[in-house]
Amino acid sequence: MGPKIQAAIDFITKSKDPKNVWAAIGDLKDADKIFNNEEGTIIKEDVSGNVVWREREEDPSPKPVKLTKDPPKYG
Numbered sequence: 001m002g003p004k005i006q007a008a009i010d011f012i013t014k015s016k017d018p019k020n021v022w023a024a025i026g027d028l029k030d031a032d033k034i035f036n037n038e039e040g041t042i043i044k045e046d047v048s049g050n051v052v053w054r055e056r057e058e059d060p061s062p063k064p065v066k067l068t069k070d071p072p073k074y075g
Helices: 002-013 028-035
Strands: 022-025 041-044
Touching: 002 022, 002 041
Parallel strands: none
Antiparallel strands: 022 041
């Protein structure tokens, strides 16, 4: 995953307008969820609080995603 993230960061930082460019990493079958900020990894130059972590859901039923600044805790 590291090389993908570094490539996304390089894409943004080398852009002519990095404030308005972003990159997404995820499975193409989840594209609609990635664009709705429900799945995948979004890389942007400016993220409030630096990083936003999604809590991992064990139940696959659709529920609102709770966003937190704390890293996820997996057992």
